[in-house]
Amino acid sequence: MRADDGTVGAATALLDAYRPGDTFFASPFRTLLARGVHARVPHGAAPLGDRVAQTLRAAREEGQAAPFVVGAVPFTSTEPVELAVPGTARWAPPLCQDPLIALPAQTPSGGPWRVRPVPEPAVYAESVGEAVRRVERGDLDKVVLARTLELSSPADLDTPAMVQRLARRDPRGYTFATPTGPGRTLLGASPELLVSRRGRHIVANPLAGSAQRSPDVAEDVRAAAALLESAKDLHEHAVVVQAVLEALDPLCSELSVPPQPTLVRTATMWHLSTTVAGELAVPDGHGRQPTSLELALALHPTPAVCGTPTGRARGLIGELEPFDRGFFTGVVGWADESGDGEWVVTIRCAEAEGRSLRLYAGAGVVSASVPESETEETAAKFRTFLDAVGAEL
Template identity: 40%
Template sequence: MPRLRARTRPISDPGDLLRFAEPRNPAVWLRRGDGIVGGGSVWRGEFSGERRIHDAREAWAEIVASGRVEDAVRVPGSGLVAFGAFTFAATSAAPSVLQIPEFVIGRVDGRAFLTEISVTDSIDSSGPVPTVPVRLPLIIPDGPVAETTLEPGEMTQQRHRAAVEAALSRIGQGEFTKIVISRDQHGDIGADADRRHIVRRLAEAYPETWTYAVDGLIGASPEMLVRVLGRSVTARVLAGTLPRGADEAADAAAKRALADSAKNRAEHKFAIDSAIESLRRLDTHEDPDTGLTASPEPFLLGLPNVWHLASDIRGTLPSGSSVLDLVEALHPTAAVGGTPRQKAMPAIDELEPFDRRRYAGPAGWLSASGDGEWVVALRGAEVDADGRVTAFAGGGIVAGSEPADEFAETGPKFRPIAEALAPKAPE
């Protein structure tokens, strides 16, 4: 493991943070225009299998223990930071990664900062840090536009219907109570395309979501898997979805229909109960419920493409735990996997004709101070080095689900990434 030195200093507002990201491999975390952007790389770790999150946590702990951090700003995202993305399934052939950039430029609560990270050695790691002027990274001009039209993939409408019907049969036999079935779409933006165009379009169209880009995984997720700031823990659970209406009246009707839907409320209850149970298992206090609260009733979260049933969970970080402990405990949520987890996960492998890779897995960042924010990687796509794009969207299957409705539900979930990639009409 490298010995690292990280130094964070305040800077004047740099404006558009995406200008500093790498065009072909951006490292980004944004919401409402604020967040962090990384560039370069001083270390990258790849992990796989059942212990992928555990092994990443151990590697990060070793790096933090040997590193030196000088942070004059002390806001979420300052200091020594790593970006990360983990596969949905332990059996995935895709890598789970943590990567530490050479620099992080960020803006949080009106405070802008620059972190410079370098490899040092044991001889001078405890010596004084030279005082040098703050120099911003170079602004990188926009490259070729990343555009493509997404086309259906391996999970055709017919195969999706068959998978949903098989899932319903197994639910009827009592194997599980809920399972998420997803489908895929594909496109090609070309190897030299500037991936920042995708990130920018998502961030502008969906400012209330968390826009992420890590190791070719790009999206705008509405679902916060877990956030740790200090000792404060927050998670947002989404389960139960209907498309937005075409006009005001239709939209109001869709909102009411979701609020009154027994099927969607049952799906949401599975997800919230699963998340609370996972968090409570980590709590070693004498009263495991101390500080852990959830919305008594789900609220309706409106995004440009869909309405979601949503619940927020709040609590206190258990003693001796880290943000990656919580990520490991919560993933996969019932909102993207199923209930019970140990039955639904193998069934997903059987019913879906593809590797989900990092779709619906955890994506986010963590810092040496213990802070971190991780979303469920939704409303996005994997963009390979050669420009191949693979997008996924899914829906929860419970007793009473209708195959045609479930297929239709995935359409609006593709919309954010499809529109971010869509070729612009000539002026």
């Protein structure tokens, strides 16, 4: 592994060097370009954390100086992961600190795009209505329902240009692109850190409760202010924060949570945000602290992407969503052999294969949800990727 220095252009050089088959991961703290595969984390019955640890130990014994794994974990825990120790890796400071990130990105080649929604918006709205009825009946408290857009082009996809557009539009977010199979790439720009670990220090940044942004400054400010006062969104957010606390509290000696959420903005959305910070407890005897990936698995899936109670929400998702989520609402990131790493929630994303893209977006459904409003929210979330490829609904 080779670390680049902090000179101007170091981070954007990694962005420019990305090619399909590589893994690119950019966060507010660092930029990574990984190339090739030294070893893959195998699928199996053993816990994923154990399989990752064994893969990293073997890589160290085989001469890797500082092995780490990078890639994606799907929404459903029983499906195979796409995690690997890369052949080579380059690190740089964050994109947001590189002045060259302000340079415009070219529009990706491809198009005109044919767009097919799955399900149709009216069908999705009906599913939201059914979910509201289930919540009102007391079957569950919340469920996150998603829909997809299938985009096809007569030309080959320009994946590097898409990654450029995503990264340059939201350089303070989390931009990623990683292979998920032969000829398939998962790429996106997530606003949500599931968890990071550096030594004993951990951070989680759950997001829940959203509002569409407006190009009109006054309207944009009104939307942000309304979100901060929305009883529905504040309740939805509080449920997610509570789930994060319940998962992390047994593992930590210290845990701090702000009393009220703040706002995070992307190019297209406002989100309610709470930053949870803590210190992992020192284990007794021969115990060990959980790795960043194990912390991510303890949190995944949060009510922000699944619902609550988790089992009932998963069941309703399987009943009402007419597609397999795959890696959407899973986690993507990296972890090293010491257990440090960063894992983000796989949203605002698409999967590219051949000349087609499948985009994903979801909305949290509670008793106060209005089907038309949730449908509009998913349309707004699609804008992140539609803008990156030059397509429209």
